[in-house]
Amino acid sequence: xxxxxxxxxxxxxxxxxxxxxxxxxxxxxxxxxxxxxxxxxxxxxxxxxxxxxxxxxxxxxxxxxxxxxxxxxxxxxxxxxxxxxxxxxxxxxxxxxxxxxxxxxxxxxxxxx
Amino acid sequence: xxxxxxxxxxxxxxxxxxxxxxxxxxxxxxxxxxxxxxxxxxxxxxxxxxxxxxxxxxxxxxxxxxxxxxxxxxxxxxxxxxxxxxxxxxxxxxxxxxxxxxxxxxxx
Numbered sequence: 001x002x003x004x005x006x007x008x009x010x011x012x013x014x015x016x017x018x019x020x021x022x023x024x025x026x027x028x029x030x031x032x033x034x035x036x037x038x039x040x041x042x043x044x045x046x047x048x049x050x051x052x053x054x055x056x057x058x059x060x061x062x063x064x065x066x067x068x069x070x071x072x073x074x075x076x077x078x079x080x081x082x083x084x085x086x087x088x089x090x091x092x093x094x095x096x097x098x099x100x101x102x103x104x105x106x107x108x109x110x111x112x113x
Numbered sequence: 114x115x116x117x118x119x120x121x122x123x124x125x126x127x128x129x130x131x132x133x134x135x136x137x138x139x140x141x142x143x144x145x146x147x148x149x150x151x152x153x154x155x156x157x158x159x160x161x162x163x164x165x166x167x168x169x170x171x172x173x174x175x176x177x178x179x180x181x182x183x184x185x186x187x188x189x190x191x192x193x194x195x196x197x198x199x200x201x202x203x204x205x206x207x208x209x210x211x212x213x214x215x216x217x218x219x220x221x
Binding site: 033035041042044045048056091093098099100101102103104105106109 | 116143144146148154155157158161172174203205206207208209210211212213
C-alpha cells in the first residue's frame with residue numbers, strides 16, 4: 001500500500017478563494033482524521049470519520065470549513081472563503097480503530113495571502 | 114475537555130546526552146501513543162502503551178506509562194543526530210488528542 005495520499009502538497013491561494021484538500025486513506029482503514037498543524041496551536045484534530053460517517057466535527061474552526069467522505073477511499077476538506085489565518089499544514093490520517101495507530105499523509109501546506 | 118500536556122516545549126542537548134519528554138493528561142487514558150515528526154515531515158507512529166505502569170523499549174528509546182494512566186514519558190539514551198525532530202504524545206478514549214510536542218535539537 002502506498003500509505004495515506006494527500007493532494008496537493010502545497011497550495012497558495014488568495015484570501016476569499018475556495019480551497020479543497022484531498023485525501024486517500026489506506027485501504028481497509030475504517031477511520032479517517034483531518035488535523036491542522038500550526039506553530040501556535042500544535043496538531044489540532046478538526047474532524048474524524050468512521051466508515052465514511054462524520055463522528056466528531058467539534059474541532060472544525062467555523063462554518064467556513066467543511067469535510068466530506070463520499071466513499072471509503074476519498075475525503076475532502078474544503079475552506080470557503082479562505083482567510084490568511086487558515087495558513088497551516090493540514091494532515092489527513094487513517095487508522096483501523098479510533099484509538100489505534102494513526103498513519104499520516106505527507107500533509108498539504110496551505111498559504112493564504 | 115480532555116487535554117494532553119507535554120513538557121518541555123524545546124530541548125537542546127549535546128550529541129551523546131540523554132533526553133526525556135513528559136506527557137500529562139487531565140483524565141485517565143485508556144492508552145497513550147508516541148509519534149515522531151522530523152523537520153518538514155509528518156508524524157510517524159512509534160509505540161502504543163496500554164497497561165498501567167507499562168515500560169517498553171525500542172533500542173535507545175524507553176517509553177513508560179504511569180501507574181494512574183495519566184502520565185507518560187519518553188527517554189532517549191545517548192542521543193544521535195538522527196533523533197532530531199518533534200516528539201508527540203497522544204491519547205484519548207473516544208478520539209486521540211495530541212500534545213503540543215517536544216522539539217529536540219542536537220548540538221554536534
